[in-house]
Amino acid sequence: QVQLVESGGGSVQAGGSLRLSCAASGIIFNIFDVYAMAWYRQAPGKQREPVAGVSSGGTTNHADSVKGRFTISRNNAQKTVYLQMNSLKPEDTAVYYCGARPGSIGSSSPPIYWGQGTQVTVSS
Numbered sequence: 001q002v003q004l005v006e007s008g009g010g011s012v013q014a015g016g017s018l019r020l021s022c023a024a025s026g027i028i029f030n031i032f033d034v035y036a037m038a039w040y041r042q043a044p045g046k047q048r049e050p051v052a053g054v055s056s057g058g059t060t061n062h063a064d065s066v067k068g069r070f071t072i073s074r075n076n077a078q079k080t081v082y083l084q085m086n087s088l089k090p091e092d093t094a095v096y097y098c099g100a101r102p103g104s105i106g107s108s109s110p111p112i113y114w115g116q117g118t119q120v121t122v123s124s
Contacts, residue, residue, distance in 0.1 A: 002026040002113055004098045009118030012088055016122070020083040022098030022115055029079055029100075036105040037074055037081040041094035041120075048097065052083060053105050066092075088122045095119050 008020040020039065024032055038053035052062045052072035060072050071084045081098060096118050099111025 002028050004100060004113055004115035006096065006098050006115045006118040009096060009120045011121040011123065014089055014122055014124050016088050017084070017086045018088065018120060020085065020096055020098075020118060020120075022081045022083075024079040024081075024100065028113075032079040033076040034102050035100045036103060037072075038099045038101075038105045038111060039072060039081075039083045040097045040099055040111075041092075042097070042117075043091075043094040046094075050105075051096070054081065055104055056102075085120070088120075090122045090124045093120060093122050 003025045004022055006020060006022050008018060010018060012018055034056050036055050039051040040048050041051050042048040050063060051066055052070055054060045054072045054074050062070055069087045074081045098115040100113040101109060101111045105111055
């Protein structure tokens with residue numbers, strides 16, 4: 001069974017921090033390091049949007065809206081990807097999803113595996 005399980009969401013005040021985790025399990029993730037991993041988010045009434053990604057080789061990228069505040073990282077031994085979120089703003093409020101795809105993730109190659117999401121709420 002393929003699973004991506006997110007954790008670490010919650011409610012914080014503006015300026016606060018949260019660290020999201022996404023743990024991969026299942027036989028298909030036996031060779032976790034071949035997968036590109038990414039975080040997306042979806043706010044109420046809006047489309048899901050990419051937040052940050054990390055390639056199978058460790059190269060990272062972050063959306064302009066979170067650059068300097070969020071950092072994606074991965075631990076291949078633990079089959080886990082993280083999203084450190086600092087200086088949170090009310091506009092960061094959304095459900096955050098973890099996604100995975102062998103090779104690379106981009107606008108034309110979205111994740112093929114998704115987690116169930118974790119809610120992040122930032123109050124002003």
